[in-house]
Amino acid sequence: MKHAHTHDLEHDLLAAAQWCAKRGEKLTDQRREVLALLLSAQGSMKAYDLLAEIQKQRPTAAPPTVYRALDFLVTAGLAHKLESKNAFVACCDFEHPHHGLMLICDRCHKVTELSDERLAARLAEDAAGHGFSVAAQDIEVRGLCRNCRDGDTKGAA
Amino acid sequence: MKHAHTHDLEHDLLAAAQWCAKRGEKLTDQRREVLALLLSAQGSMKAYDLLAEIQKQRPTAAPPTVYRALDFLVTAGLAHKLESKNAFVACCDFEHPHHGLMLICDRCHKVTELSDERLAARLAEDAAGHGFSVAAQDIEVRGLCRNCRDGDTKGAA
DNA sequence: CCAAAGACGTTATGTTATAACATCTAATGC
DNA sequence: GCATTAGATGTTATAACATAACGTCTTTGG
Structure with missing residues (x-):
């Protein structure tokens, strides 16, 4: 079960990286890590919860670390901000523009x-x-x- | 011009007070003051901007003062919160439930x-x-x- | 009058987000 | 290769938005 899930995650991350490349942008390690957390989450995640996760690997990470990644992901269409919750969620289908x-x-x-x-x-x-x-x-x-x-x-x- | 505007404002405030009364609630001075500010604003207003206005009359007003009034107004349907701006706006037609x-x-x-x-x-x-x-x-x-x-x-x- | 509920005062703190500036890295042109 | 430079990140500090907690006052109904 974990295997299948991991596979899907890797697949999504690869697709996201290609999507970025197509736009002349890069899915850097930090951006990838934040996107992976969003993709793995059951629902939406708060910026500071993402930060806490990131800090498990990178204890020096600070708010700008995660907000920059989130800004990038939202601008690239890879994630959405839920304004009513101040939370973020991975986009279900970033390759097709949609409302x-x-x-x-x-x-x-x-x-x-x-x-x-x-x-x-x-x-x-x-x-x-x-x-x-x-x-x-x-x-x-x-x-x-x-x-x-x-x-x-x-x-x- | 100012006269007409004031008249409309008073009319709206009276209607709002009656609306509250109908619901078994009260449009207190603080709530009325916040609603008046929202009604007079050209667009939406931020909580701390409202607070700054309130403080011109009541220097000791604190954030809870305005947030309590806003919670009341939003719950009563007299105002809306604009989630995407963290701002508040008076409802255009609170007497009729609408989306x-x-x-x-x-x-x-x-x-x-x-x-x-x-x-x-x-x-x-x-x-x-x-x-x-x-x-x-x-x-x-x-x-x-x-x-x-x-x-x-x-x-x- | 008394009790209960609601509104408000006040202090402190929690939560969300960005400014500002230094440093590092990677792509580009020469 | 090497300089340039744009983009990305590190780091510190702070701004902006919101609520917890607790005490007091006021109103209202018994």
Whole structure:
């Protein structure tokens, strides 16, 4: 089980590195490490939690270490910031531009990222009707995921 | 001009007080003062900017003073928190429950609040398709308002 | 009046994020 | 190769955002 998981992780990291290369950027060790933590996390992670993990390997790491990596990952489309939680999550499909719709479970904290271009289009249309040009949209929805709604008792932190 | 503006503000504050009373709550002086600041603001305001304004009258006011008022106003539906800016804005129509779609201008910082129930329904439908029950949604869109997009040079801060 | 609940005062602290500047590293041109 | 330079990182300090905790006051209902 751990093996399969590791394999997926390595695969994702490789794809991310290639994605960066395509953009003329580099997935450095620090960026890779932060991305690996996000990919391995069950849900989103806070910057200072990431920092604590990084510090296990690199005791001298400081806040800028992780914030720089996060800025890079978010700008590159490899991760998203969840504004309503001040937390970060790996992007589910960074190779395809999409408008993320984040379903954030308030109980188990897992995040499901959907993409609905028609929803995004409707939103842009509403905005345009008011003379507003959309540059970025961030739809975050709080609620309960299927497991937690159905009374699952294992998901809670 | 100032007269009309003051009149509107008083009207809004009165309506807000009545709204609170209907809910069995009170719009106290501090809450009213914070709401008045939000209503008078051109765009959103930060908690510590509100605090600075409050301190002009009440030099001993501290962060909890303003955060308590803001928590109350947001819970009562009289204000919204803009998660992507860590800022607060008065609700445009607190008497009618609605799903706000916030158009936030990145240049002049004005906020236009729309309500599109069909958009909200579509969003809830997407979520339900993944077994997710929506509890709260916060749609924040960043971009440029009509004036700023059209090259207005007066709106910038 | 008395008790309970809610609002507020006050101090301290926790949490999130960035400024500023030094140093290191890697790609580029010569 | 070697200098240049842009990008990345190290490091210290601090700014910006938010809440915990506890005491007091005020209102309200019994």
